[in-house]
Amino acid sequence: MGTALLYDEEMTKYKLLWVDPACKIEVPERLTVSYEALVRSGLSDRCISVPAREASDSEILLVHSEAYLEAVKKTPYMTLEDLKEFTLQFGDVYFHPNIYHCAKLASGSALQLVDSVMTGKVRNGIALVRPPGHHSMHGAANGFCVFNNVAIAARYAKQKYGVKRVLIVDWDIHHGQGVQYCFEDDPSVLYFSWHRYEHQNFWPNLRESDYDSVGKESGTGFNVNVPWNKVGMENSDYLSVFCHVLLPVAYEFCPDLVLVCAGFDSAIGDPEGEMCATPDIFAHLTHLLMNLAGGKLCAVLEGGYNLTSLAQSVCQTVQTLLGDPLPQLANLRGPCKSAIESLQCARSAHRRYWSFLKHAADPPMTDISTKHIKSTMEEEEKREMAEEERCTEGKVWPEPPERLCPPVCSGSVLPDDVACPDGLKRLSSSKDLEPLLVSKLKNRSRTAAVDGDGVTTFSRLYTLIEKLVANEIRNGLVLVPDVTAAMCVVQDLTSDLVKRVLVVCVGKEKELDYVTTDGKVLVVQISSEDNEEQRSKYYIPVCLKKGCSDTSGFIQAVFGLLLPLGYEYNPDLVLLVRMPGSGVVDSMWQQLIGLLQGFAKGHTLVLMQVNEKASMGSTASALLGHPAPPLQELQTPFPEDGDALERLRERLQADWKMLQTTS
Numbered sequence: 001m002g003t004a005l006l007y008d009e010e011m012t013k014y015k016l017l018w019v020d021p022a023c024k025i026e027v028p029e030r031l032t033v034s035y036e037a038l039v040r041s042g043l044s045d046r047c048i049s050v051p052a053r054e055a056s057d058s059e060i061l062l063v064h065s066e067a068y069l070e071a072v073k074k075t076p077y078m079t080l081e082d083l084k085e086f087t088l089q090f091g092d093v094y095f096h097p098n099i100y101h102c103a104k105l106a107s108g109s110a111l112q113l114v115d116s117v118m119t120g121k122v123r124n125g126i127a128l129v130r131p132p133g134h135h136s137m138h139g140a141a142n143g144f145c146v147f148n149n150v151a152i153a154a155r156y157a158k159q160k161y162g163v164k165r166v167l168i169v170d171w172d173i174h175h176g177q178g179v180q181y182c183f184e185d186d187p188s189v190l191y192f193s194w195h196r197y198e199h200q201n202f203w204p205n206l207r208e209s210d211y212d213s214v215g216k217e218s219g220t221g222f223n224v225n226v227p228w229n230k231v232g233m234e235n236s237d238y239l240s241v242f243c244h245v246l247l248p249v250a251y252e253f254c255p256d257l258v259l260v261c262a263g264f265d266s267a268i269g270d271p272e273g274e275m276c277a278t279p280d281i282f283a284h285l286t287h288l289l290m291n292l293a294g295g296k297l298c299a300v301l302e303g304g305y306n307l308t309s310l311a312q313s314v315c316q317t318v319q320t321l322l323g324d325p326l327p328q329l330a331n332l333r334g335p336c337k338s339a340i341e342s343l344q345c346a347r348s349a350h351r352r353y354w355s356f357l358k359h360a361a362d363p364p365m366t367d368i369s370t371k372h373i374k375s376t377m378e379e380e381e382k383r384e385m386a387e388e389e390r391c392t393e394g395k396v397w398p399e400p401p402e403r404l405c406p407p408v409c410s411g412s413v414l415p416d417d418v419a420c421p422d423g424l425k426r427l428s429s430s431k432d433l434e435p436l437l438v439s440k441l442k443n444r445s446r447t448a449a450v451d452g453d454g455v456t457t458f459s460r461l462y463t464l465i466e467k468l469v470a471n472e473i474r475n476g477l478v479l480v481p482d483v484t485a486a487m488c489v490v491q492d493l494t495s496d497l498v499k500r501v502l503v504v505c506v507g508k509e510k511e512l513d514y515v516t517t518d519g520k521v522l523v524v525q526i527s528s529e530d531n532e533e534q535r536s537k538y539y540i541p542v543c544l545k546k547g548c549s550d551t552s553g554f555i556q557a558v559f560g561l562l563l564p565l566g567y568e569y570n571p572d573l574v575l576l577v578r579m580p581g582s583g584v585v586d587s588m589w590q591q592l593i594g595l596l597q598g599f600a601k602g603h604t605l606v607l608m609q610v611n612e613k614a615s616m617g618s619t620a621s622a623l624l625g626h627p628a629p630p631l632q633e634l635q636t637p638f639p640e641d642g643d644a645l646e647r648l649r650e651r652l653q654a655d656w657k658m659l660q661t662t663s
C-alpha cells in the first residue's frame with residue numbers, strides 16, 4: 001500500500017495584511033517550498049495524491065463551539081479594520097478574508113487523510129496544510145491556528161471508524177495546548193508533546209505545559225509533556241525522549257491509529273525553536289512510529305519557519321513514509337544534562353501510570369518546574385549574552401544524505417530443499433571463496449558446517465554480505481543448519497567488509513566466543529540466561545527471567561537498551577540471530593526486525609536455523625517492509641526484569657551515553 005499526499009495551493013492564498021512581528025513568520029511560502037521540494041525530488045510522484053476538501057460544520061463542531069464557528073464564518077466579509085479588530089481577541093494569530101476557507105481545507109485535508117488510511121486505500125500519508133491547528137481551542141483561535149486539524153481528525157476517526165485508541169505525537173517545537181485541553185480527560189486519546197519551555201519563559205508560557213500535566217480524571221496518565229528548558233537540543237536528545245519516554249508508553253497504549261502534529265520548527269535553523277536537530281532526524285522519528293497501529297500513520301503539517309530546513313524535513317518524513325532506507329545518524333553523543341532532567345521528570349511523573357516506566361528513578365533533586373521563579377533573571381541575562389552566537393540565521397547544516405533504494409530489497413540464502421518465501425530473491429550464484437578464506441573458515445568454525453555444501457552456503461552468504469555492503473540488496477535472510485557456527489563465520493566474512501557490526505542475539509547461546517574488545521562488533525543478547533559475569537562494553541547480555549516469550553520484558557529491553565545502544569554504536573551492518581528455542585513471539589520478532597531497519601541503512605542480515613523455518617514467512621514480511629502486527633495487550637513486565645534493566649543501564653551509561661535517563 002502507498003503513501004497519501006494532500007496539498008492544495010488554495011491554502012497558500014492568505015497572508016498577514018498588517019504589521020504584527022509575532023505573526024510575520026507564518027507565510028504562504030512555507031507550503032510552496034515544502035510541496036516544491038517534494039516535486040523536485042520526485043517524491044510527490046511516488047505518493048498517491050488525495051484531494052483536499054472543506055471540513056463541514058458538523059466536523060468542525062467535533063472540537064469547536066458553535067459561537068466560535070459562527071464568528072469565524074463572518075470573517076470573509078469583514079473589512080481590514082474589522083479583521084484587525086476581530087483578531088485582537090485572540091493571541092498571536094491573524095485573520096484574512098480567505099483564511100476561513102483555508103482553515104476548512106486544512107481540517108478537511110486531515111479528514112481526507114484519515115479516510116484514506118482507515119479505508120486501507122493507503123498505508124500512511126501526510127497533509128501539507130495551513131493554517132496549522134494544534135494551538136486552537138474550543139472557542140478560540142491561537143498561535144496562527146484557526147481550527148484544530150489534528151484534534152478534529154482524532155474525534156472524526158473515533159466517530160466514523162470506531163477507532164478505540166488514538167496516539168497523537170506532537171513533535172512541533174511549541175506545545176499544542178489546544179490538543180491537550182481537548183483530550184486531557186480522555187483515556188482513548190494519548191497526547192505526547194515536547195516543546196520549548198525554558199521554565200515557562202517561552203510562548204505560550206503556560207504552567208500546564210510542564211511535565212507534571214499528566215491529564216485529569218479518567219484521562220490521567222494520557223497526557224505526556226516533555227519540556228525543553230534549554231535551546232540547542234540535538235538529535236541525541238530527541239531520540240532519547242522517543243526511546244525512554246514516548247515509545248514504551250506508545251507500545252503499552254497500543255493505538256489503532258497514529259496522528260502526528262508534524263511541525264518542523266523543531267529542526268535546526270528555525271527562528272522559533274532555536275534547536276540543532278538536523279532534518280534527517282524526522283526520518284527516524286517517523287520510522288520509530290511506523291510499526292504502531294499496523295502502520296496507520298497520518299502526519300499533518302503544523303509549524304516550521306526556516307524554509308530550507310522545513311523543506312528538507314518534509315522530504316525526510318515523506319521518504320520514510322514511502323519505505324525508503326533511513327540515513328545513518330552520525331556521532332550521537334547522548335542527551336545533554338537539561339534533556340536528561342526533562343526526561344527523568346517526565347518518566348517519574350508517569351511511572352505510576354505506565355508499567356514500562358514503573359522502574360523510573362525519582363525526579364532530579366532540583367525539581368525543574370519551580371526553577372523558573374529564581375532563574376528568570378539569570379536566564380534573561382544568559383539569553384541576552386548568548387543571543388548572537390545562537391542566531392539561527394548563522395546556522396548551517398549539511399544537506400541530508402541521499403537515501404538510495406537498493407535494486408533488490410531482500411535476498412535469501414537457503415538450503416536447496418527449502419522454498420524461498422515470496423518476495424525474497426534467492427542467492428544461488430555463488431562464486432568460489434578464496435582458498436585462504438575457506439581454510440580460515442575451516443579452522444574457525446567448530447562444526448563440520450563448512451563441509452561441501454557448507455562451503456557453498458558460506459560462499460552464498462559471503463556474496464549476500466558483499467551485496468548488502470554494496471547497497472545492491474537492502475537486507476537478507478539466511479537459513480543454516482547451525483546458527484552458532486554460522487555466527488562465527490559471518491564475523492570472519494564481515495570483518496574485512498564492514499567497520500561495525502551490531503549483533504542482536506535472540507535466545508540463549510551455549511558459549512558465545514564472539515566477543516571482541518576492539519569495538520568492531522557489539523553483541524546484545526536477549527535471553528533467559530544471566531551471563532552477567534561475561535558482560536563487557538561490547539558484549540551486553542540482557543536477562544529476561546521468563547525468556548524471550550515475555551513480550552513485555554522484551555519490548556522494554558528493546559527501547560530501554562537495544563535502540564539507544566544501536567543509535568550510539570551506529571553500525572554498518574546488523575546481524576539478527578534467532579537462536580533455536582528462543583520462544584520469541586512472532587509479532588515481537590517482526591516488530592524487532594522493523595525497528596532494527598533504522599540502523600545501517602536497513603542492512604539487516606537475519607540468521608535462523610533450518611528447524612525454525614516456520615517463522616520464515618513473518619520474517620520475510622518484516623524484511624520486505626510490511627508493518628508488523630500490533631503486539632497484543634502487554635502485561636506488566638516482571639519487576640526483577642525491570643529492576644535488572646535499570647541497574648544494567650546505570651552500569652553501562654558510563655560507556656554508552658544514550659542509555660542515560662538520570663542526571
Ligand SMILES: NCCCNCCCCCC(O)(O)C(F)(F)F
Nearest residue numbers: 022092132143174203263302303
Ligand atoms: N517570535 C514570534 C512569537 C510567535 N509566537 C507564536 C508562535 C506560534 C507557533 C505556531 C506553531 O508553530 O506551533 C504552529 F504549529 F501552530 F504553527
Ligand SMILES: [Zn+2]
Nearest residue numbers: 172173174303
Ligand atoms: Zn510550532
